[in-house]
Amino acid sequence: MGRALLLTGTVGAGKTSVAEAVGDLLAEAEVPHAVIDLDWLRRSWPAPPGDRFNVAMELRNLRSVAHNYLEAGADRLVLAGVVETGEQVRQCHDAVGVDLTVCRLKVELGVVQRRLARRHMGDHEALRRHLDRSGELDRILDDAKVADVTVTTTSGTLREVAADVLGAVGWE
Numbered sequence: 001m002g003r004a005l006l007l008t009g010t011v012g013a014g015k016t017s018v019a020e021a022v023g024d025l026l027a028e029a030e031v032p033h034a035v036i037d038l039d040w041l042r043r044s045w046p047a048p049p050g051d052r053f054n055v056a057m058e059l060r061n062l063r064s065v066a067h068n069y070l071e072a073g074a075d076r077l078v079l080a081g082v083v084e085t086g087e088q089v090r091q092c093h094d095a096v097g098v099d100l101t102v103c104r105l106k107v108e109l110g111v112v113q114r115r116l117a118r119r120h121m122g123d124h125e126a127l128r129r130h131l132d133r134s135g136e137l138d139r140i141l142d143d144a145k146v147a148d149v150t151v152t153t154t155s156g157t158l159r160e161v162a163a164d165v166l167g168a169v170g171w172e
């Protein structure tokens, strides 16, 4: 029976990068797995009214993609994405259909600002938007308390953070 890990956190916390690094560590340990960036499962336009982040489409796609990967032999699913409420975690769990552990990536906002400035170099509008949402979402996630474990990404290489994540969720 497979298991899933959802890496959540604010904009720029490292969800995508850490998910890739966790995938690399699992590959080195020869653990069959798949990495799924939820952002790519909701990138259709327009989003329906009242669903700014296209979450309904994301969940529909996740159900299909997770099923395919698990059927093809993945023992572990590594998801990167935002869940703002306990209800969204339940929907995500239902979509993957296997045990789901939620890991919050927590980072100092000053460090996020520097990382986002690098990521969005040359696009001031996108940087402004992501910085604004980063602070706001961080507070929403602090209040929501949907994570089973929390790992700090303020310092350490991506590989070190990924190893911390595997330790925190007991997948070592």
Ligand SMILES: Nc1ncnc2c1ncn2[C@@H]1O[C@H](COP(=O)(O)OS(=O)(=O)O)[C@@H](OP(=O)(O)O)[C@H]1O
Binding pocket: 010, 011, 012, 013, 015, 039, 053, 081, 082, 083, 084, 126, 129, 130, 133, 137
């Ligand atoms: N509730 C919720 N659900 C899903 N995604 C969320 C949510 N809140 C914020 N975000 C983050 O928004 C970032 C992408 O937003 P968009 O798809 O509008 O793209 S963009 O802002 O135009 O680049 C993308 O930022 P990154 O985390 O930096 O990739 C998302 O993670």
Ligand SMILES: Nc1ncnc2c1ncn2[C@@H]1O[C@H](COP(=O)(O)OP(=O)(O)O)[C@@H](O)[C@H]1O
Binding pocket: 009, 010, 011, 012, 013, 014, 015, 016, 017, 018, 080, 115, 116, 118, 119, 153, 154, 155, 156, 157, 158, 161
């Ligand atoms: N531990 C880390 N050390 C150095 N840079 C990092 C680390 N984690 C993330 N980054 C960088 O910070 C930026 C934001 O990370 P990203 O994975 O895009 O976050 P998210 O998916 O949560 O928005 C990227 O440019 C990424 O390379």
